[in-house]
Amino acid sequence: MAALDAGKFNPWAMALAQFDAVADRMKLDSGLKEALRTPRCQTAVACPVRMDNGTVRVFQGYRVRHSDALGPGKGGIRYHPDVSLDEVKALAMWMTWKTAVVGLPYGGAKGGIACDPKSMSASEKERLTRRFTREIVDAIGPEKDIPAPDVNTDPQVMAWIVDEYSALRGHPVPAIVTGKPVAIGGSLGRNEATARGAFFCVQHAADAIGMDLANTSAAVEGYGNAGYFAARFLHEAGVRIVALCDSKGGVRNADGLDPEAVLAHKKSTGSVKGFPEGEPATCEDVLTAECDILVPAALENEVNSSIAKRIGARIVAEAANGPTTPEADAILEAKGTMVIPDILCNAGGVTVSYFEWVQNLQSFFWTEDDVNRKLAEVMARAFRAVHEMSVWEKCSMRTAAYMRAVTRVAEAMRLRGYCA
Numbered sequence: 001m002a003a004l005d006a007g008k009f010n011p012w013a014m015a016l017a018q019f020d021a022v023a024d025r026m027k028l029d030s031g032l033k034e035a036l037r038t039p040r041c042q043t044a045v046a047c048p049v050r051m052d053n054g055t056v057r058v059f060q061g062y063r064v065r066h067s068d069a070l071g072p073g074k075g076g077i078r079y080h081p082d083v084s085l086d087e088v089k090a091l092a093m094w095m096t097w098k099t100a101v102v103g104l105p106y107g108g109a110k111g112g113i114a115c116d117p118k119s120m121s122a123s124e125k126e127r128l129t130r131r132f133t134r135e136i137v138d139a140i141g142p143e144k145d146i147p148a149p150d151v152n153t154d155p156q157v158m159a160w161i162v163d164e165y166s167a168l169r170g171h172p173v174p175a176i177v178t179g180k181p182v183a184i185g186g187s188l189g190r191n192e193a194t195a196r197g198a199f200f201c202v203q204h205a206a207d208a209i210g211m212d213l214a215n216t217s218a219a220v221e222g223y224g225n226a227g228y229f230a231a232r233f234l235h236e237a238g239v240r241i242v243a244l245c246d247s248k249g250g251v252r253n254a255d256g257l258d259p260e261a262v263l264a265h266k267k268s269t270g271s272v273k274g275f276p277e278g279e280p281a282t283c284e285d286v287l288t289a290e291c292d293i294l295v296p297a298a299l300e301n302e303v304n305s306s307i308a309k310r311i312g313a314r315i316v317a318e319a320a321n322g323p324t325t326p327e328a329d330a331i332l333e334a335k336g337t338m339v340i341p342d343i344l345c346n347a348g349g350v351t352v353s354y355f356e357w358v359q360n361l362q363s364f365f366w367t368e369d370d371v372n373r374k375l376a377e378v379m380a381r382a383f384r385a386v387h388e389m390s391v392w393e394k395c396s397m398r399t400a401a402y403m404r405a406v407t408r409v410a411e412a413m414r415l416r417g418y419c420a
Contacts (some may be wrong), residue, residue, distance in 0.1 A: 015094060019037065036067070043136055044060070052124055068144075072145055077132075077157070078153060079112070080151050100408045126160050147176075175361055185360050189375070193351065200383070204380065216239050219241075226349075230317075246266065299320060299321075324339065
C-alpha cells in the first residue's frame with residue numbers, strides 16, 4: 001500500500017534523520033557518527049529471468065550490509081515494485097539498531113528485488129530467486145550476511161536460496177538463511193515470531209501505562225503474516241479487533257472482528273476487503289479508527305502527520321519497519337501516545353531467526369515451547385531496558401531504543417578500532 005507521504009519522504013533520508021537526532025543528543029564522536037551513517041557494503045545487481053511466455057525480463061536487485069561491528073549482517077529480502085537502493089539502505093540501518101537493541105550478536109543488512117511478485121507464477125519467482133542468489137553469492141554467507149523472509153517472500157523462497165547457495169558452494173549450507181521450512185532446518189515458532197514479539201511488547205506497554213488488555217480494542221493495518229498473527233494474539237488475550245485492512249482495502253466493526261474468519265475470507269477472495277461481518281473501510285480509516293491499540297503492520301511511511309493528528313490510540317505498536325514519519329512521531333509524542341518503536345516492537349522475528357541460526361550451526365533443535373520462552377525473555381529484557389531509559393532520559397521510547405542500540409554498536413566500533 002502506498003504511503004500517503006510517499007512523494008515527500010525518502011526512507012533513507014528518514015532513517016538518517018532518526019539516527020542524526022539521537023547521535024546529536026548523545027554527542028556522538030563525529031567520526032563514529034559518519035561511520036554509522038555509511039553502509040559497509042552495497043551490492044546492486046541485474047537479474048535477467050526468462051518468463052513463462054518465453055520473453056526475458058531484467059529485474060534490479062540489491063543487498064546492503066549496514067554494519068558488522070557486532071557480528072554478521074542480518075536482514076530480510078523483499079519482493080516489491082517499489083524496492084529501491086535507498087529503501088534497502090534504510091531497512092539495513094534499521095536492522096542494525098533492531099539487532100542491537102535486543103542484544104543479538106548481529107549487524108544490520110537487507111535485500112530486495114524491484115518486481116511485482118503477485119503477477120508472477122511460482123516458477124518465475126523461483127527462477128528470479130535463484131538468479132538473485134547467484135548474483136549476490138559473494139555478498140552473503142552464514143558468517144557474513146544471513147538473509148530471511150520479508151515483504152512478499154516466505155519460507156519457500158528461503159528454501160530456493162538454500163538450495164541454490166548450497167549448490168554453488170558444493171555442500172549443504174542450511175545456515176545461509178533463516179525463516180526456512182522446518183523440514184530443511186527452520187525453527188519452530190519462527191513464522192509467528194514477529195507478531196508474538198510485538199504482542200509481548202504490547203503486554204508490557206499496557207502494564208506500564210495501567211491498561212487492562214482484556215478491556216481494550218485494537219486496529220491492525222496490514223494483514224500479512226505479522227498483521228494476522230498480531231490480530232490473533234490480541235484477540236486471544238481478550239482485545240476487541242475493530243478494524244483490519246490489507247493493500248486492497250479493509251473492514252471495520254465496532255463490536256469486534258474474528259481474525260480467523262477474516263483470514264479465511266482473505267484466502268478465498270485475495271483480500272480482507274468485502275468481509276461480510278463488517279463495514280467497508282480504507283486503510284486510512286483503520287489507522288485512525290477509534291481504538292486503544294494501533295498496530296501498523298504494512299510498509300514504511302504509512303503514518304504521516306495528517307494521520308497522526310487523528311490517531312486516538314494510547315499505544316501504537318510498530319509491527320512494520322519504519323511506518324511512522326518523523327513529523328508524525330513528534331505529533332504522537334506530544335499527544336502522550338506510547339509508540340513502541342519498530343526496532344523494538346518487531347524484533348521478535350530477527351530474535352527467533354537468531355535462534356534458528358544457532359540451531360543450524362549446532363545441528364541441535366529446540367522445542368517450540370523453548371523458542372517461545374526464550375523469545376519472551378529477550379523481549380521482556382529489551383522492553384524493560386528501553387522503558388527505563390525513556391523514563392530516566394525523559395524521552396520517547398523510540399529515542400531511548402535508538403540510544404541503547406547506538407551506544408552498543410558505537411562501543412563495539414571503538415573497541416575494534418573501526419575509526420583508527
